[in-house]
Amino acid sequence: MDDLRITYRGSRGEVPAVRGISMSLEPGDTLGLAGESGCGKSTVAGAILRLLPRETQVTGRIVLDGDDVLTMSFGKLRAVRWAGASIVFQGAMHSLNPVHRIARQIAEPIVLHEGLSSDAAEKRAVELMAQVGLPAWRASSYPHQLSGGQRQRVMIAMALACSPQLIIADEATTALDVMIQAQVLALIKRLVAERNIALVMISHDLSVLADTCDRLAVMYAGKLVEDGPSHEVFAAARHPYAQALSAAFPTVGDPAERRNPHGLAGDPPDPSNLPTGCSFHPRCPVVRDDCASTSVELRRARDDWRAACLRVEEVA
Ligand code: ADP
Numbered sequence: 001m002d003d004l005r006i007t008y009r010g011s012r013g014e015v016p017a018v019r020g021i022s023m024s025l026e027p028g029d030t031l032g033l034a035g036e037s038g039c040g041k042s043t044v045a046g047a048i049l050r051l052l053p054r055e056t057q058v059t060g061r062i063v064l065d066g067d068d069v070l071t072m073s074f075g076k077l078r079a080v081r082w083a084g085a086s087i088v089f090q091g092a093m094h095s096l097n098p099v100h101r102i103a104r105q106i107a108e109p110i111v112l113h114e115g116l117s118s119d120a121a122e123k124r125a126v127e128l129m130a131q132v133g134l135p136a137w138r139a140s141s142y143p144h145q146l147s148g149g150q151r152q153r154v155m156i157a158m159a160l161a162c163s164p165q166l167i168i169a170d171e172a173t174t175a176l177d178v179m180i181q182a183q184v185l186a187l188i189k190r191l192v193a194e195r196n197i198a199l200v201m202i203s204h205d206l207s208v209l210a211d212t213c214d215r216l217a218v219m220y221a222g223k224l225v226e227d228g229p230s231h232e233v234f235a236a237a238r239h240p241y242a243q244a245l246s247a248a249f250p251t252v253g254d255p256a257e258r259r260n261p262h263g264l265a266g267d268p269p270d271p272s273n274l275p276t277g278c279s280f281h282p283r284c285p286v287v288r289d290d291c292a293s294t295s296v297e298l299r300r301a302r303d304d305w306r307a308a309c310l311r312v313e314e315v316a
């Protein structure tokens with residue numbers, strides 16, 4: 001994606017939720033996208049499949065396999081959803097149809113997009129269930145008969161159903177308890193590696209992302225503030241915001257640390273009322289005089305590592 005900018009328009013006026021994001025992924029790349037609630041992560045995810053409210057203004061380019069998602073026809077877009085890219089959201093209970101059996105729900109996109117008969121598609125559905133660790137007898141279960149972890153596995157099977165090139169997992173494991181969360185993360189990691197699928201995994205928890213993804217990007221107030229190799233970013237972030245996030249989630253899935261980032265006072269700014277200069281400066285522990293007046297773009301901290309802070313060279 002290139003210079004992606006997204007402004008919601010509603011009764012409360014314009015909300016510039018995403019303000020110029022550029023990044024790219026190759027097949028098999030895994031990118032973790034972190035940031036506190038409200039930083040614009042889900043907005044970016046929604047834009048990739050054009051799932052945002054119709055009146056939302058989206059500019060820039062999102063290219064999937066050579067085609068620009070923002071300008072493609074609706075017919076083409078329908079094919080891209082599922083077969084090009086698919087999204088796994090948090091809270092599978094709300095995304096699954098309560099009155100349809102599991103295998104039928106997994107089979108549905110296969111019938112729709114690959115033109116298989118419903119019998120053939122259900123057979124494929126049972127194979128997909130096996131891959132995500134659900135036994136075949138679960139095929140005839142209804143969503144309410146499954147645990148949260150099992151329902152999330154159904155969502156992953158559905159996301160895989162039409163062999164997409166990109167999977168976006170938006171807080172897909174956040175609602176699960178720690179043990180199950182680790183299992184589902186390991187499953188996603190294995191499946192995308194086996195199939196050479198690109199993965200964008202979104203979470204507010206940096207430790208989860210560092211453990212699952214090769215690259216880590218951190219968003220703040222609608223912009224990327226850091227983007228680099230995940231273990232290095234997690235261990236030694238260059239941007240003070242990314243540093244605060246990694247300090248807030250020291251270990252993977254630690255239940256005590258899951259909810260709010262300690263050690264970081266205040267909240268992210270309201271997108272329609274952003275601070276001047278660097279948006280993070282009012283909360284920044286190492287703020288300088290010029291931070292309030294200088295807007296900072298991503299700078300190269302190293303060949304494979306970027307950060308948007310006036311102190312990048314210093315911190316390095
Ligand atoms: P995240 O996923 O990082 O928590 P979101 O992308 O959901 O953040 O939201 C980014 C910003 O956009 C927030 O300030 C949020 O309030 C605002 N926002 C999200 N959806 C809408 C909408 N439909 N209309 C107006 N503002 C929205």
Ligand code: MG
Nearest residue numbers: 041042043170
């Ligand atoms: Mg979100």
